Amino acid sequence: MNVAVDSGNTYSKIGWFDEDKLISYQTRLIWPDLIREIQNNLPDQIIYSSVNKPAEEFREALGLAIPVLDLSADIPVPIKKEYKTPQTLGADRVAAAAGANWLFPEKDLVVIDMGTCITYDLVDRTGAFQGGLITPGVKMRFAALHSFTKRLPLFEPVAVPDFIGKSTKEAIESGVMNGVLAEMEGIIERYRHISPSLRVVVCGGDIPFFESSLKPAIFVVPELVLIGLNRILRYNVALQ
Template sequence: MLLLIDVGNTNIVFGVYKEDKLIYDWRIATDKNKTSDEYGLLFEQIFKYHGICPKDVEDVIISSVVPTLMYTLSAMSIKYFNKEPLVVGPGIKTGMNIKYDNPKEVGADRIVNAVAAYEKYGGPIIIVDFGTAITFCVVSKEGDYLGGTIAPGIKISSEALFQRTAKLPKVELIKPDTVIAKNTVNSIQSGLIYGYVGLVDYIIEKIIEEMKDRGNIKAVIGTGGFANLIATESKYINKVEKLLTLEGLNIIYKRNK
């Protein structure tokens, strides 16, 4: 089995592939203060609950946008799975040409998503990842990573609104029935959900406009924790792939091993 771990600012998503098929996937909160032993015991408990033996893990691959946790999880992999992990970063073979001014600046999750999306749908393609930040990534027809856009995530905006105002409450991030709301909670939900739909669709429109001489966009893919929330209202997102990052990690692993 292959253990795949993607570390985000809010959540760690991980799963196991067996014979090139994802058999389990999980999501836990990212905690920068946890030690390698704490993560190791947590992984062991989750594995045990699902009847998986840690000794069956033949290899580990990790991508992370939280540098402080990279050493922690690498140490966890060595101690609890007896495997030196493959880490997505400079020098790893992705099969994708990165057309960024400084390729080292591109988050590992953005590259992994781009690899999986291009493998699945071809190009040109747009990937929108709804995580702590919302990232827009563009891959050309030839499979080059062209760059993209980064915006604050919907949860960040929700928390900022609560923290920076005296009377506005923290709300659940769900879509209200109408844009014109009749109470404060629904008003905030309307502004957040429909406001972000507008943000997402406008940026996608601008990307499509800039890409018009490079071929028709084959797909606009939404991924990440809040993908379904926005995609149902978006004019342009036509695919939702919640586990795109794990698929990309599996592809990159095969290209390196």
């Protein structure tokens, strides 16, 4: 049994795999719960990816003699990186791209991850990660409007509202949510100029707000990063 761990800025996700099959997964785990879940259900090996806690801290907290593969920039991955600065390429972007390429082989893909930031990455049909765009995430946009003004209050994400807001609250909600929707549709359309047949694969915690409103056809895969992490783990095991 393999375990894939994606530790984010606030919460962590964990997936349990039998070879390539995802058996179960959990999201929105805080650090102590993540450690406890693994200690209570011992895997054979673990792949670990984090934006804020180094692998050594994870190994120390775990306190178990289980192999842990740290997804660093130097780890071999089953996709090619056509990226000018591979050392700065986020592990979550790599994992999502690897997962999408595994699910949709030999297809041109745009991989969208709607987390703290929104990333739009092109993975071509040869399995090459070509790069993409990084924009502020939904909550970051609400926070920016509040932080950089004196009077605008802080609001939370909502389902895509009416376009014309009739109050300050509605106007902010429309500006952020409809703005993100327009951004996504526009960027997908720009990518279709590159490859008209490409598929759009989306993951991330904020996609439920937009899934029913997006006009282009999309494939929503909530566990995409975990699937990609497991593929990278199995790829490295095969190289040994």
